[in-house]
Amino acid sequence: MRKIRVWAAGIALGCLSFPPSNSGMAAESASDHVTVAWMPHGIPHITAKDFRGLGFGTGYAYARYNACLLLDTVITVNGERSRYFGADGEATPGFQTVSNLDSDMFFRGYFDPNALESDYRKHHAQAWQLISGYAAGVNSFLGSANAADQMASCKGKPWVHPVTPRDIMMVIAQKSVLTSGSAFAGAFASASPPDAPPRASDRSAAPEPADKHVGSVGSNAYAFGSDVTQAHTGILVGNPHFPWNGPNRFFELRQTIPGQIDVRGAALGGFPLVNIGYNNDVAWSHTVSTGQRFTIFRLALVPGHPDQYLVDGKAETMDRRSVTVPVLTSAGAVVPQTRTVFWTRFGAVVVAKGRGLQWDDKQAFALGDSERNNTRLIDQWLRIGTATSSSDLLAGLKEVHGLPWVNTVAADRSGTILMADESIVPAVTVSPENHCILRGAAGGGPLVMDGSHSACDWTTAPPLSTDLMPAVLRKDYVFNSNDPAWAFNKNGRMANVPPIVGMMGKPLRPRSRMSILAVEDRLKADHHSALTPDDAASVVLDDRNYAATLVQPALAALCHGAEQRTIDQDGACDALKKWDSRDTPQSEGAVLFREFWQKARNIPDLWSVAFTPNDLADTPGTLAVSNPSVRQALLDALGAATQKLQSLHFPLSVPLAAVQYRETPRGKVAVPGGREFEGTLNIAGFGALGVDGYGHADIVGTSYLQVVSWEKGLPEARAILTYGQSGETNLPEYDDQTELYARSQLLRQPFDQPAISTEHLQVPSY
Incomplete structure (x- = not known):
């Protein structure tokens, strides 16, 4: 296990500058x-x-x-x-x-x-x-x-x-x-x-437009209660994965109105309140929820009139709205450009042929968006920031009901913990019996609904009741890693989670499985009742690669017993023997495994043990190496990964630090962590591997990492903002925390931290 160091804030500050x-x-x-x-x-x-x-x-x-x-x-x-x-x-x-x-x-x-x-x-x-x-x-x-x-x-x-x-x-x-x-x-x-x-x-x-952050934007959050912590108080670990550049960077701060609010943590850029943080009594974090925020409505068009659609047999005309945008031309002039956009009773008309949303003479599609007119966001985080306990925080989520697209995980000073998805979703019952749903009822993508019946229009009704949203208060532990909220620890299950919030009984993503494994291993090491804040931090920061825990034993046997291996396959087998199964900057073999697993994970019939809801962490599992086609496909993937690294002139045991880094004015800073498909908790989302390493123009991953506990009755955080407070490269705050993060060093941040x-x-x- 990597040693996690906590620095006392206030040292090595000579490079910092502040306005007069x-x-x-x-x-x-x-x-x-x-x-x-x-x-x-x-x-x-x-x-x-x-x-x-x-x-x-x-x-x-x-x-x-x-x-x-x-x-x-x-x-x-x-x-x-x-x-x-x-x-x-x-x-x-x-x-x-x-x-x-x-x-x-x-x-x-x-x-x-x-x-x-x-x-x-x-x-x-x-x-x-x-x-x-x-x-x-x-x-x-x-x-x-x-x-x-x-x-x-x-x-x-x-x-x-x-x-x-x-x-x-x-x-x-x-x-x-x-x-x-x-x-x-x-x-x-x-x-x-x-x-x-x-x-x-x-x-x-x-x-479809490229989602630069696909598989990277998300989060982990863990709350440990009085039954498992050394101090018998709560411990909260927040690990959001968000872009390191652009408007959704976090910014650390503390905000106080004496007698009304006193909260510390981080806010997304441009947001006037702390989004993830803690006050004197409770700490919380958020993870991106699986709930559907929108549905698509299929419109049956009036023959010969592509801007008219039928609802309950009666024609309705789309609302045409002119939108004018000033455009800079190549000659340096600014000229207006006008388009017409189209609206229906359900929402805006959209055309995306790649998604099957095509406007022809028979049909069109409209977007129903539950978040478009949400003005309760600030009220919601104000209520969260003034909560006095986990149960009070839950009450506040239900009272305001303003969270847009996130779950909430919380812990309080008494050791009560919370896992809840109280976000806004449409009040749509997803089942085969709901004849309004044309596609997506089985969890296979966004819901497409029948727009020819007014009874199918949810857009003018209140969102799904908070009484139907999943929430649980406990004393042991809860977590979420962007899977549906129905599974919140190794054995904990919520019943009757509405499908529009998240489909139950499905396999968990690798990162969720790693969360269960990491927490359970940590609790066993601490005998289930002695967890410390540093122990909690190690859940995220030890950078174990979950895919390796599943694959390496069978892969080693395959390497040992395979006949007629190629030179490339032999080289890969030798390199992977030395890998520590982690994604630390020093790990040798992590790059090779990543390139191998990116291909191998999609091999048909890869697993010999099927998924079972009673074994979330380990199923599906066990490589089906006895299957000749699987065995050969695995060897082919090893050879292809080897050839890729060789073509880029990287040794097979290249340290992760040599290819995964952030460019800063002070040089390259290695970034720990792995990819979503590897099941590494400390996400490091980069571009594809090239001659200069992984593309680092748009990094996504661990952003504001906080571990909050209570010591001597006061909250204290161990935290890091991985990219620093500033987006300006000429300021020391641009990268001063990145170098600490590269060494898994969290800053100790007492609630009443002295000012400089x-x-x-x-x-x-x-």
């Missing part, structure tokens, strides 16, 4: 001030008297390190990428890449900002105060004397300008549809009737 204090404002009363106490590694503690002030300090602090990133995101959500970067450049409205023009059409045509703002102002006053304060805080930083030095990547760019509350509102709206509407950005933007002339940028017939610099900010009047 604005304390000379005696003309204003103290109540008009927000204090930002800067802790090591650029982590701010914002203290304010009200929510607008808290938003102000949070926006200021985030912009201090990420103003260019935020302003770039604002350009995206306002549909202005084509104005500044041209129509053909790439944009990432969610996790998929589309053209700038399609992204702009999506954001300008899919959302209704007027309706969103009206709802915030009327029904979510504290949330709007946070949003408006956040915008003011960002602008305060943009106007500060040292802003230009902190914004090297966008200095002098024409799109650098103050933001509005509506800008921040739209950044939050983008986050609400990351696993629903944004996945159809191109399908929405390119949808046109079959009789319309083809668009120059129509990509509906092309292959303090600013007093003046909040503008209302």
